[in-house]
Amino acid sequence: MCTLGQCMRKTxxxxxxxxVQNRQNLMIPEPRSLNLFTRKPPRSVPPPPSGLHVEAGLPSPLGAPSTWEFEG
Known part of the structure; x- marks a missing residue:
């Protein structure tokens, strides 16, 4: 046990x-992880529907026909 004065000084x-520790934690940023998928793992993306053909390339400018072609 400690006297009241000693306990007050300790607290x-x-x-x-x-x-001080809280202030330092605010100033020092959290270290970044080298693995990009540790926080947000990649989502499983379903394949495109069958019969839909998409050409890979740059997006077409406004007014130009789109690169989406429907096969059927």
């Missing part, structure tokens, strides 16, 4: 330390 020191 003041402890609370001061906690404040």
């Amino acid at each position: 003041k020191k402890a609370s001061r330390l906690v404040k």
Whole structure:
């Protein structure tokens, strides 16, 4: 056990330390992970519907015909 004055000093020191640590945590950014998929794993994307053909390339300018072709 400690006297009231000793306990008050200890708690003041402890609370001061906690404040400093919190402030330092705000200043130091969280280290970035080198693996890009650790936070958000890749989603499973279903294949395109059959009969739909998409040509790979740059997007067409406005007014130009689209590159989507329907086979059928």
